[in-house]
Amino acid sequence: MKGLKPVREVKVTILMDNYVDVLLPSSEVVKRPPLVKEGSMAPNPVAEHGLSLLLEVEGERLIMDFGLSRHGLLYNMEVLGVDPKGILCGVVSHGHHDHLGALLPFLEEASRPFPLYLHPDALLPGRFIRLPSGQEVAFPAVDPSQWEARGAEVHLVEAPQLLLEGKVLVSGEIPRVTDFEKGLPGAFWRDGRREVRDSIKDDMSLYLVLEGKGLVVLSGCAHAGIVNSVLYGIELTGVQEVFMVAGGFHLTGPGMEEVLPKTLSRLLEFSPRWVCPMHCTGWLGQRRLFEAFGERFVLSSSGSTLLL
Numbered sequence: 001m002k003g004l005k006p007v008r009e010v011k012v013t014i015l016m017d018n019y020v021d022v023l024l025p026s027s028e029v030v031k032r033p034p035l036v037k038e039g040s041m042a043p044n045p046v047a048e049h050g051l052s053l054l055l056e057v058e059g060e061r062l063i064m065d066f067g068l069s070r071h072g073l074l075y076n077m078e079v080l081g082v083d084p085k086g087i088l089c090g091v092v093s094h095g096h097h098d099h100l101g102a103l104l105p106f107l108e109e110a111s112r113p114f115p116l117y118l119h120p121d122a123l124l125p126g127r128f129i130r131l132p133s134g135q136e137v138a139f140p141a142v143d144p145s146q147w148e149a150r151g152a153e154v155h156l157v158e159a160p161q162l163l164l165e166g167k168v169l170v171s172g173e174i175p176r177v178t179d180f181e182k183g184l185p186g187a188f189w190r191d192g193r194r195e196v197r198d199s200i201k202d203d204m205s206l207y208l209v210l211e212g213k214g215l216v217v218l219s220g221c222a223h224a225g226i227v228n229s230v231l232y233g234i235e236l237t238g239v240q241e242v243f244m245v246a247g248g249f250h251l252t253g254p255g256m257e258e259v260l261p262k263t264l265s266r267l268l269e270f271s272p273r274w275v276c277p278m279h280c281t282g283w284l285g286q287r288r289l290f291e292a293f294g295e296r297f298v299l300s301s302s303g304s305t306l307l308l
Contacts, residue, residue, distance in 0.1 A: 001236045005166045006209045010216060012246065012306040013054040015076050016067035017278050020047040020302040029274055033080065033303035045076045045303030050098040051220060051248055051279040054082060057167045057208065061087045064206060065099040065220055066106055073102035074109065080303055089115040089163060091170055093220020093247075094202040095122030097140045098279075104150060112151030117163065117170055119202035120156045126190035127198060132254055157204070160236055169207040174224035174232045180262045181225025185255035200224070205247070207233040210308055213273070214241030221248040221280050227266040242272040244308060246300075249289075252282020260285060264292050276300050 022044050026032045034042045050068030054061060067073040077084065084106055093099055095118065107114060127139040144154050159172045176183075176199075187198035200223035208216040217233045219226060226249040234240060245267065251260050267275065267289075276298040277289050290297045298306065 001160055001162070001169055003162055003166045004169050004207075004209060004237060006211045007057055007167050008211050009058060010208055010210065010308040011056040012218065012308065013056070013080065013082070014278065014300055014302055014304050014306075015052040015054050015063070015080070015082070016048060016050050016073050017300050017302045018047055018049050019300060020045055021299075022303075024299065024301055024304070029307055030298050031305045031307055032301070043079045045079050046072050047302045048072045049279075050101055052102070053218060053247070054087070055168065055206070055218075057164055060164045060167070062164060062168060063087050063090045063106075064218065065091075065093050066101060066103040068098040068101040070102055070105055074105055076302060084109040085111045089117065091163070091204070091206065092116065092118035092122055093204050094119070094200055094223060095124065095127070095142050096221070099220055100142065104146060107147060107150035107152055110151065113153040114151050115155060116147065116152045117155045117157050117161065119158060119173060119204055121200070121202035124189045124198070124202075128188055128190065129184070130186040130188060132186070167208065169236060171205045171207065171229070171232055171236070173201050174203060174205065174228055176224060176228055177231060178225055178227050178266070180259055181228055182259075184223050184250070185253070205229045205233065207237060209237055209239050210243055213308075214243035215239040216243055216308060217245045217247075219245075219247035219249070221250045223250055225263075226250070227263055230267075230270055242270040244274040244276065244306070245270070245272050246274075246276035246278065246298075246306065248279035249277045249281040249285060251285030252280055256282070257284070260288060264288055268292060272296065274298055276306060
């Protein structure tokens with residue numbers, strides 16, 4: 001995309017993820033939080049079924065998503081020494097509660113106004129999942145007026161948009177071009193009596209280009225499909241070499257196991273230097289990705305920082 005600036009260095013801190021292991025060793029690509037601080041055990045980051053990522057791009061900071069609970073994200077930020085007031089803007093990858101849980105308390109601590117970018121469908125009413133049993137499970141309602149009351153400056157994004165002075169590209173709606181990535185089974189939304197299949201058009205990814213290394217793809221849940229997400233990043237940036245694919249790959253839950261083999265095959269074709277699956281990838285997906293990528297696989301853990 002015209003105007004996207006290659007960058008020399010990116011740090012991605014995993015503020016919240018489904019998994020934490022404080023004994024993991026650091027490596028060339030990932031720095032783990034300290035086990036000891038001032039001669040005593042350091043406070044541990046916590047994990048929950050949610051995602052939040054902090055990007056530091058040449059000194060400027062952006063946050064993507066806000067975890068599940070009201071308290072987990074801010075606790076981890078305190079443990080990791082991350083000041084909310086030092087973050088310039090935020091992106092909501094999509095409008096599900098496990099990516100929005102701590103947004104309100106975060107906004108109470110952030111600088112004002114706080115620019116917040118999301119797709120219009122993140123605000124859809126009446127979202128729910130219909131389980132194979134027929135039971136319906138509702139997603140919590142999204143109310144942007146509460147965000148704005150706490151200083152958020154809401155920007156609706158449908159097309160690709162540059163952030164941080166052209167260093168980061170937010171995808172907008174991701175085209176669905178593969179024949180096997182069909183979204184979240186059982187997802188619907190209801191407005192009054194009308195019931196609509198929810199294709200989760202609001203699913204967005206972030207793209208960066210590292211000088212001399214290639215494309216970095218950061219997904220929230222990849223409800224559009226992680227392969228579709230990578231393909232769109234290549235199309236928008238014109239960069240064929242994929243350096244890292246990280247974030248939620250959504251390969252867990254009923255109906256997703258049949259997608260896994262085809263996803264693995266296509267990801268291997270991209271030949272990324274690193275993969276770091278998170279959040280909704282699931283245990284089976286994590287295991288299969290590790291088997292497929294070996295030393296190129298990075299285990300995500302709350303509090304870790306990817307050094308790109």
